[in-house]
Amino acid sequence: MAETRWLDDREMRAWNGFLAASALVNRRLDQQLKDDSGLSHPQYEILVRLAAAPDHELRMTELANGLINSKSGLTYQVTQMEKAGLVRRRSCPSDVRGVFAVLTEAGLARLEAAAPGHVTTVREILVDVLTPEQLDALAAGLGEVSRRLREQGA
């Protein structure tokens, strides 16, 4: 096949920065959430997406597609959160197979309690560290990256 096009210096720095930041940010976030609110990062994401959804409910599949988990991983997390009373399952009337995950009062309360600390951390470790130009470059560049991966992966 064609010669491999190795990464030059600039590309290498960007790639390494991305990889390192990705790992470190995720770790830090997980820790802050767990310490302050007893939620894992995946669980927090689920709460956010449910809270943003109409009627505070989403189909399992939609929730899984968001990202993060495989289907089975989602099943597991929702089960955990159901035990904790943050979420409730409701079967879909029009399709017997379908299952909605519904945010409970307690779930919403838990999210609202966790959000301020979470946002503060996000600013601290990433948003407030970047210049406005860098923020825009991230939004545009990584947005495009995600878009491609999403449709390609489908």
Added chain:
Amino acid sequence: MAETRWLDDREMRAWNGFLAASALVNRRLDQQLKDDSGLSHPQYEILVRLAAAPDHELRMTELANGLINSKSGLTYQVTQMEKAGLVRRRSCPSDVRGVFAVLTEAGLARLEAAAPGHVTTVREILVDVLTPEQLDALAAGLGEVSRRLREQGA
């Protein structure tokens, strides 16, 4: 306490883009590596770092600090890779407690076989998707983010 400074639109887009890209890129990478070379992403990272080190060996602690794993996670991975013959342990002469992980011939060969496919994927999903300006913004911005997390975490 002070009011929470929520994220505005621009900040939100950057943050979401980062989170999504982080998750999707990692997933994709892991999959490509596993399919093409039977290596997990953590294992690949370990090989890369050992190959770059003088004498192809590093102390366990240094390897763990790089990033990625907790100490125990590293122990696990090195054990796996040792079974697979990619790496070998050598105890440190000057400090009985210390352990070096040493890259083997087979390990190096495995890395060299995996590298081209890996780099190609990295280009495909990230590097070649970004403009040169975005690459520089990523390198600078996320580099700074990582640096802070590293020293702060220490």
Added chain:
DNA sequence: GGGTGTCGGTTCGAATTTGAACAACTCCCC
């Protein structure tokens, strides 16, 4: 020398994640 504190790595158990296999169901086209 004899504490005392810290370091480097491993071990342990518990939690989480994944992919593959599965069962139940919907859809579509004949």
Added chain:
DNA sequence: GGGGAGTTGTTCAAATTCGAACCGACACCC
């Protein structure tokens, strides 16, 4: 109606992850 074919969500076993506890050295200080 009657098959496939594709979906949906769960279950299962296996792999991986983490943190806390641990053990054996080092280091230092008196």
